[in-house]
Amino acid sequence: MTLQAFLLLAAALFSVGLYGALSQRSIVMLMMGLELMINGIVAAAAGFWHQVSPGAADGQVLVLVAITVMALEMAMGFAVVTALFRARDVDMADDAGDLKG
């Protein structure tokens, strides 16, 4: 349980999530990729807390923030999908290309 082990786990989770976020067409699946990436951040923060400075609470606070970000990202994502689905009957990222500013 070295720091490198935690960070390697975090890197693997982050990369798998990145693959999903880049390759999936459905926005719901894309958000699962994003969640996996944040999952990697949780693992990394836990590793840093445990292996670098367990005396300070910063690592734990970072985990708390990451968990909150996950929940907010999902709520916001589903709200956008709902709005998009109402307007166009689609949940595909490719069909929302005209939203770019």
Added chain:
Amino acid sequence: MTVLFWVLAVAAVASGAAVFAVGSMARATFALLASFLCVGGELLLAGQHYLGVLVVLMMIMEMLVMAVFMVMYMMDPAGLMPMSMVHNRRGALIVSGAVFAALAAGVFAVPWPARRGGPPRDPAAALGQAIMGPKMLVMMVIGIAILATMIATVVLATRTGRYGEDGAR
């Protein structure tokens, strides 16, 4: 401890990869949940009992909500007629592979600082003291972000949208 760590780590990554490999959306959601539960287990191993259990608690709820939306919006949530739902697969594989290689190289190349001090007697109490004391700004920002998200999601998701029943379209 180390063996358990690696078992959980491999399980976390494997179920994370399974999310994008299985056909059924319900299975994909619960594969993602399995990945979260494994990371929660790692947190427990690292002595963060409160945060580990919190991850388990929150992620189960979150994935169930996700399952609801998944079934609502996906064309084929049960994966009864498998079809490809990806674009630019090769590019995505190359990019994520390169990112992993770079991150892994960084993990082993960077001279990480040595461990300072030991864990407090009760990490959960230390966390509570931190977010209600020196780190209170973090908690306040989180609180406002949650409030803003609640308002924004409701506005976005209502049938009439943000302009109301007969507003400008």
Added chain:
Amino acid sequence: MLEVVVLGVLAVAAASLDAVLAGGPGPFREAARLLVLERRTTPQADRLLARIGAIALPLAAALAALVVPFGGHAALDTRVGVVWFNAMEVVGWAAVWLVGWGANSAFALVGGYRFIAQGLAYELPHMFALITAALAAHSLDLRAIGAAQGGLWFGVWMPVAFAVYLVSALAMAFWGPFGAPLGADIAGGAALELPGPDRLVFLAGRYGLLAVASAVAVPLFLGGGGGPVLPAWLWSLVKTCAVLALLVWARRRLPVLRMDRFVQAAWVVLIPAVLLQMLVVAVVVVD
């Protein structure tokens, strides 16, 4: 580990009491009937997920039982017992949804969705009731909370939190008036298509959840093992039996409303009430 076994025995006792009150066959006869029932299947069912769901429910109850103290001793030595107990109750939602989804049957899936709505509505008051007791005892450890009630039981001076806990515990175990996820109006709901042995395991898990929820009420609100003459573990057991009997008895004594009314009551009445209770407790504790 003895605590987990005791709670398992209590779950069987709850099933027996329910059978006596209902005038039906006892739990062992019912179990034997379910075990020899012919296995039926639905086309295109997701058997893996349904099986995981059926097993997850008793497993969650057993894992939750690990932190339940009898007297001053629990099977698992942890400082975050309250959060652990709540997390294991939430596993029950996943179990019911998986069972409902896996059958590939419309009514079963409706049952699964019902439980998600009910769980989301009752989780917040449940959580706040748990936190209120933890707040007064300055600890998330069930043993410490039980030991902190030397003078006055929490159930006496925070009656709203206690009542909300009991109601939401019923909802979390989808028991009695909150049984809509397995409702007769949708032909048995989430458990509709479960084959005999799976159904046995699933229903056993529900009794297990009920037993654990009653056992946790004792350290949270009823003074833990405190009491005259008898040893602490026996007092815990007696109080647990009393709460469990109350919950089982309530199954056929409470009015059944439509589910959306229950959900609305949770959001509009229970959450503000328990928040006010928490404010009162916080003011008293800080003072």
